[in-house]
Amino acid sequence: DAKTTQPPSMDCAEGRAANLPCNHSTISGNEYVYWYRQIHSQGPQYIIHGLKNNETNEMASLIITEDRKSSTLILPHATLRDTAVYYCIAAQGGSEKLVFGKGMKLTVNP
Amino acid sequence: DAEITQSPRHKITETGRQVTLACHQTWNHNNMFWYRQDLGHGLRLIHYSYGVQDTNKGEVSDGYSVSRSNTEDLPLTLESAASSQTSVYFCASSRTRTGELFFGEGSRLTVL
Numbered sequence: 710d711a712k713t714t715q716p717p718s719m720d721c722a723e724g725r726a727a728n729l730p731c732n733h734s735t736i737s738g739n740e741y742v743y744w745y746r747q748i749h750s751q752g753p754q755y756i757i758h759g760l761k762n763n764e765t766n767e768m769a770s771l772i773i774t775e776d777r778k779s780s781t782l783i784l785p786h787a788t789l790r791d792t793a794v795y796y797c798i799a800a801q802g803g804s805e806k807l808v809f810g811k812g813m814k815l816t817v818n819p
Numbered sequence: 820d821a822e823i824t825q826s827p828r829h830k831i832t833e834t835g836r837q838v839t840l841a842c843h844q845t846w847n848h849n850n851m852f853w854y855r856q857d858l859g860h861g862l863r864l865i866h867y868s869y870g871v872q873d874t875n876k877g878e879v880s881d882g883y884s885v886s887r888s889n890t891e892d893l894p895l896t897l898e899s900a901a902s903s904q905t906s907v908y909f910c911a912s913s914r915t916r917t918g919e920l921f922f923g924e925g926s927r928l929t930v931l
Contacts, residue, residue: 751924751925752911752923752924753862755920758919796861802917803850804917804918807864807920808861809854809861809863810861811859811860811861812861
């Protein structure tokens with residue numbers, strides 16, 4: 710499965726959009742991009758996933774570049790409760806293929 | 820509401836003892852997973868099950884076992900606990916094999 714690269718951390722102001730980048734330059738054609746987050750000490754929480762097209766749900770938007778080598782998770786109006794570690798995962802097949810790396814720590818500041 | 824629960828939430832045990840961590844979900848999901856999380860390692864898959872009587876080894880299965888006798892439960896057993904198994908353990912379930920994972924709140928295990 711493709712390896713993903715995320716910056717270790719980033720900050721965002723409360724109320725502003727948070728744009729979380731992810732690089733997956735070796736992704737194959739049938740690998741999905743998944744995003745999860747983990748708020749301090751809690752179990753990870755699913756956010757969104759996509760293959761080629763941009764996706765949006767009540768939590769976030771996922772923008773995947775046309776060549777699929779990178780993607781951006783957008784939290785449109787970040788709140789303090791969005792402070793968490795965000796995991797970008799590229800995988801295909803069963804959920805056992807999801808590899809949770811170190812993720813990226815997003816801190817939303819007041 | 821349907822949910823996934825883990826017990827105990829905190830446990831301290833001694834080296835060599837057998838320990839069982841429980842995971843129970845009420846969504847009737849066929850797929851269940853056990854992960855451990857250690858500082859600097861993210862989450863690592865221990866075992867998983869895609870249905871009753873089905874169990875599979877994950878990335879770090881040595882020293883752990885699971886059994887799936889019904890849809891709701893996937894207990895994780897440490898046959899002889901070691902200090903290296905001190906960790907936070909997360910159970911998860913999903914409705915489909917590629918669907919979103921729903922995680923429990925975690926069980927913190929300390930092996931002295």
